[in-house]
Amino acid sequence: MEMNVSNKEQVVAKNVGGLNPALIIPILILVGVAIYIFILGNPGNFKADPRLDGLMSVAFSDLEAKELHPGDGFMGIIYMGGPIVPILISFMIIVIVFSIERALALGKASGKGNVDAFVLNIRKLLNQNKIEEAIEECDRQEGSVGNVVREGLTTYKALAHDTTLNKEQKMVALNKAIEEATTLEMPMLEKNMMILSTLGTVATLVALLGTVIGMIKAFSALGAGGGTPDSAALSIGISEALINTALGIGTSAVAIILYNFFTSKIDGLTFKIDEIAMSIQQSFAEFH
Numbered sequence: 001m002e003m004n005v006s007n008k009e010q011v012v013a014k015n016v017g018g019l020n021p022a023l024i025i026p027i028l029i030l031v032g033v034a035i036y037i038f039i040l041g042n043p044g045n046f047k048a049d050p051r052l053d054g055l056m057s058v059a060f061s062d063l064e065a066k067e068l069h070p071g072d073g074f075m076g077i078i079y080m081g082g083p084i085v086p087i088l089i090s091f092m093i094i095v096i097v098f099s100i101e102r103a104l105a106l107g108k109a110s111g112k113g114n115v116d117a118f119v120l121n122i123r124k125l126l127n128q129n130k131i132e133e134a135i136e137e138c139d140r141q142e143g144s145v146g147n148v149v150r151e152g153l154t155t156y157k158a159l160a161h162d163t164t165l166n167k168e169q170k171m172v173a174l175n176k177a178i179e180e181a182t183t184l185e186m187p188m189l190e191k192n193m194m195i196l197s198t199l200g201t202v203a204t205l206v207a208l209l210g211t212v213i214g215m216i217k218a219f220s221a222l223g224a225g226g227g228t229p230d231s232a233a234l235s236i237g238i239s240e241a242l243i244n245t246a247l248g249i250g251t252s253a254v255a256i257i258l259y260n261f262f263t264s265k266i267d268g269l270t271f272k273i274d275e276i277a278m279s280i281q282q283s284f285a286e287f288h
Helices: 005-015 021-040 058-068 074-079 085-110 115-127 131-141 144-160 167-190 193-223 231-287
Strands: none
Touching: 021 074, 021 085, 074 231, 085 144, 085 167, 085 193, 085 231, 115 131, 115 144, 115 231, 131 144, 144 167, 144 231, 167 231, 193 231
């Protein structure tokens, strides 16, 4: 009645499939850096500094223009956030990509049809001791709840015809089968959730680093020039601090909201599994 080791390994390998963070995250970081350099840093997002005309090469003038004069567009302003910005952009992309992956995975885990209706149907069939019909319903559901319930019902069916165990031993075996099936499904439900949880905290800390760097630049500008602050350098430092703060808070907020949303869905599926598991045990105790 127990799954052999090779079968367990196959099920685990199947359930934990999906995006590989070790491969995907470096790629997404490169995408974030590319967005910062080639899109936000596009010369079209900046206007030339008239003080530099005729004094320097065009390339150097463009660099100085970026540093001092973002254009009217929002992209140039974000670029002014400095070297922490591509990190925060990468964090946001990672959050979006893995949130989409989790949404698809949990949608697949929910199976076909309404989960609540499935639970009610299974409980109704159990009350009528229609185990075969309940197993067929699980096959049609094709989700994590259906997989766990099917394993429990298959064990239920086998134990019903087992004459070597007493009732108490059968109940223990049934409960163990359901627990093992649930354990095999959980990795697929919870995979990559730690990424969202981590970025929900780390994004704020990285943004704080960018904020501190920007404020250091701002106060350095205040102390420069013999008492006459460089207004351009001062504005750049303050802008860098605020841009990093905004990006970090936004990324953190999105990550935390999505993490809590997906956690709620996982808890809901787990509750449905526990609900049916209790019904299976009660039905077995009543009819056998």
